[in-house]
Amino acid sequence: MTILLLGGTAEARVIAGKLAEAGTPAVVSLAGAVRRPAPQPIASRVGGFGGEEGFRTYLACAGIRAVLDATHPFAARITARTARICAEQDLPYALLRRPGWQPGRDDAWTFLADESEVAAHIPVGDHAFLATGRQSLPRYANMAGRRMTLRVIDPPDQPFPHVDGQYLVGRPPFAQSAEEALFRDLGVDWLVAKNAGGTAGRAKLDAARVLGLPVLLIARPDAPPGVTVLRSVAEAMTWLAVR
Incomplete structure (x- = not known):
């Protein structure tokens, strides 16, 4: 089974490292928003999938069996599309959404x-x-x-x-x-x-x-309705462990 990790965040990089240490077959996909992304500890790809059909084709050809979405909390379009296509294909999908910031006493x-x-x-x-x-x-x-x-x-x-x-x-x-x-x-x-x-x-x-x-x-966009939302790297690794 190959895990598709949608990356671009600090949490995604930590997860990639843990997957590499465990020897778990996985690939991390980066959107390509940064011209020189940092090297990844697992196999990686950069850029879009070629629209919805391109994404469906990639999932099939790459043998993807679960998708962990650890993109930026504001990558709403990527998240919505991925969640919908994974639901259509009955493919395990989870969204890692770190908690938002909260103001302190002296914050305006x-x-x-x-x-x-x-x-x-x-x-x-x-x-x-x-x-x-x-x-x-x-x-x-x-x-x-x-x-x-x-x-x-x-x-x-x-x-x-x-x-x-x-x-x-x-x-x-x-x-x-x-x-x-x-x-x-x-x-x-x-x-x-x-x-x-x-x-x-x-x-x-x-x-x-x-x-x-x-x-x-x-304010950050809401997560798509009905998806599994994980709040930490530890929760993400637990979810991956049972896939």
């Missing part, structure tokens, strides 16, 4: 449905640091008059599409002290981030708390 967080709501909270002339990924840019079309800095992992191919905006290239992880210094140097007034959860991206939120910056946090 406002939860929003999506990035298009950000402009209503940020006054004209203020500087927003956007940690929501390049694909979120179309939703900031209503941010005229606000300064924007969008952090990206890979150097952009095109100029920033909105007036008063700029890219900042940086590859995580980022230390809290570095985030504090960066926000001070840039003169950031607001932090906009996705509620991805986990430890890797927490530093920016901790830095915002120290600096007294308000945070606009984009």
Whole structure:
């Protein structure tokens, strides 16, 4: 039996390592959002499957017998498609969804449905640091008059599409002290981030708390109805052990 691990998160990499140690036949699939993904401890593939039919063909040809979805909590389209096709084929499927972040006593967080709501909270002339990924840019079309800095992992191919905006290239992880210094140097007034959860991206939120910056946090999409949702690597490994 071959396990298909849909990766791209820190948890997926840990699971891949454990599968390698156990000698479990498995392959990790990466979406290809990063140009130079880190090497994986198990067999890997990068890029899409060629649509729904391509995914069905891959599942059959690769002898996949279970799918563990450990993609980013905001990879809603990938998750919905995978869950539906696995249900159609009666293929075991589970979604690893780490818990979202919760505000502490000194955090000034406002939860929003999506990035298009950000402009209503940020006054004209203020500087927003956007940690929501390049694909979120179309939703900031209503941010005229606000300064924007969008952090990206890979150097952009095109100029920033909105007036008063700029890219900042940086590859995580980022230390809290570095985030504090960066926000001070840039003169950031607001932090906009996705509620991805986990430890890797927490530093920016901790830095915002120290600096007294308000945070606009984009709420994560709901998991598809009826799917098995796992909350930790330990739960994922237990699920895999009985497949």
